[in-house]
Amino acid sequence: MDIKPLTPRLSVAAQLLPQDVQRIAQAGFRTIICNRPDGESADQPVAADIRAAADAAGLAFVHIPAVAGALTDADTAAMRSALDSCPAPALAYCRSGARAEALARMAGAVDADAARYDIVIVGGGSAGMATAASILKRRRGIRLAIVEPSDVHYYQPGWTMVGAGVFNSSVTRRKQAGLIPKGARWIKASAVQFCPDDKQVILSDGRHISYAVLIVCPGLKLDWDAIPGLAETLGRNGVTSNYRYDLAPYTHRLAREFQGGRALFTQPVMPIKCAGAPQKAMYLSCHRWEKSGILARSNVQFHSAGAALFGVPDYIPALMEYVDRYGIHLNFGSKLVAVDGAARTAIFQQSDSEGTRQIAERFDMIHVVPPQIAPDFIRSSPLAAASGFVEVDEATLRHPRHPEIFALGDACATSNAKTAAAARKQAPVVAVNALAALDGRPPVAAYDGYGSCPLTVEAGRIVLAEFGYGGKLLPSFPRWLIDGTRPSRLSWLLKDSILPPVYWHGMLKGREWMVRPQPIGTSLQS
Missing domain, CATH: 3.90.190.10 (Protein tyrosine phosphatase superfamily)
Known part of the structure; x- marks a missing residue:
């Protein structure tokens, strides 16, 4: 043979x-x-x-x-x-x-030539798929490849609703193959190394993929192992997290079966994806317990490594009304550093004017949000900023040293909130700027830092936080329709019924409803 x-x-x-x-x-x-x-x-x-x-x-x-x-x-x-x-x-x-x-x-x-593409997109999540679709809407026939190892695509903003029992987890999951935009080639592999001087990406199977323009959006890494004892107890012993598809239903089960006692909710050091998600799980659980009469015999604690309830002050008053209503004990500067699931004990490192110390808190249930960092192959690459994420210009989303490289989504080192709404706004900007770079022209559109965080303060009401760079409020709707600084039933309808189809049938198909890219030098608010 x-x-x-x-x-x-x-x-x-x-x-x-x-x-x-x-x-x-x-x-x-x-x-x-x-x-x-x-x-x-x-x-x-x-x-x-x-x-x-x-x-x-x-x-x-x-x-x-x-x-x-x-x-x-x-x-x-x-x-x-x-x-x-x-x-x-x-x-x-x-x-x-x-x-x-x-x-x-x-x-x-x-043939070596077959591994050359006009545009290579590393990452087939929400940012990568939306950008690919926006590019192909503008220029059919372009040689575009999406590097993505996973067979499954998730609508992650829906996991908060799964944890509250509003959505079934299956509605947040679809096969990747059915979502790849027509005209794109799906390379089912992982990127492991960038060679920007050679304009190549090295894949996990050893292939070298060449590009004229590179777009980097592989998401971030949930660092479960950074908290000793956490990984081995997730999904049992009352330890859960809405940050994983398989665990969000366990959050619902724990909240439904809770009969009073001590419930802890944690938030790590920033940046994290969807900075409001740690609180969303807490508010929705408290609302359930309030309606069932269990809240009165519950000790609910919020432990945040940060110094404030939310990063944009305009939304804090409305959130504090719910903190007071539910009797939540706020602990700022309190970082989860270990979990003993069998003993149902969490260890926190707390810092204040008196110094740093560790305290142990027993729990009946705990919702944990893990520390979040750039993927390993990003942190060790020549594209990384000091933070480990991909270095970019905050407006054009172009790399400062490699003008043919762009980044967006959770993987880029911008100061905006890492949310699906941010990726939705960034994708058209990167699409037009990438095509300009392919044509040898400078960037033509700018991103204003827009992100949205629908804070589910109770079942049926949401504080719709929308803001850009520097905490500037960037509402999508007139105040008479939705006042984002106040809880709203219409905002709940948006989260519950409108945003999921907008995601699947709009964003991932290159339909740029309310996020049309704005030319540099013009007003950036759609």
Whole structure:
């Protein structure tokens, strides 16, 4: 059996026999691709026999029957999809190996030129998908790739509502494949290194992807391990967090089953995604307990590593009304540093004018928000600012040293709130600026720091915080309709019924409702 390597990820061979498969597995291959239709010759094993042997050996198997001398676009697309999604390295075979090699070349798996793109987007979350869709709405036919390892896409703003029992968790989750914008190529891998001088991204499978313009938006890292004892007790012992898809339903269960006692809610050092989320879980739980008569026999504590209830003072008075109404004990400068789930004890480091000390607080339930940092491959890259996030100009979102690189979403080092609403406003700005860079022109649009945090102070009412750089209020609606500094039923309707479809059917499809990019030098409020 002769095997011809084409790349580190792909080799080709002539017709395989079932008895060859075990040796192929021992050689380190993880996928077999059959490019030969059944029945081409009388002595040919059928693909099902090779598949059965591959299954027994723990290998993936894909059958892409292609007719020699008549390879089609559909064959090419199927080959490209298999090479992007199946474990590497792969071995493709046909009668002689020549057809498999030709198909691999047509699929762009061999030629260096095929790994070059006009625009590469690292990250297929809300920021990456929205930016890709906005770019492709403006310029069809562009060579654009999205680097994203996950099969699943989440609507993370919905997890607060899952934790309150308002949403079912399944409505916040969809398959990634169905969301990729038409015209974009999905590269199912992780980025591990940036080489800006060579204009390349190195992927987890060893591939080097070249770009003319790079957009970086992989999100941030939830650092559960930074708090000793936390990771091993999450989802049990009364320890939960709405910052994870699988844990938000546990928040609902704990709040529903709570019969009084001590409930703790924590907030780490900034930055974190959706700075109001730690409080949202607390207010919605308290409202439930208030209605059921349990709140009176509950000790609810909010422990924040920060010095204020919210970063924009205009919204604090309304929030304090609910703090007083629910009898919440506020503890500022109080940082969670350890959790003992079995003993139901949390350790906090507290700092004040008298110094720093550690205190232990017992709990019946605790909602934890983990520290949040830039992904490891961002922090160690030449793109990172001192904070570890991608360094950018706050207005144009362009890297100061590499004019062909942009960043947005949770991964960029801007001073705005890290929210989905911020990514929604940033995406069109990056889209038009990236296209300008591709054309050799300077940035044409600016971002004003807009972010939104719908603070769910009770079931049915929300304080709709909308603000930009420097805490400037940037309301989307006239005050007579929604006064964002006061709790509103209309704001709840927005969060509950309007924003989810806007996300799935608007933002991720490049529909820039109320977020049209504004030219530099004009008013930036849509």
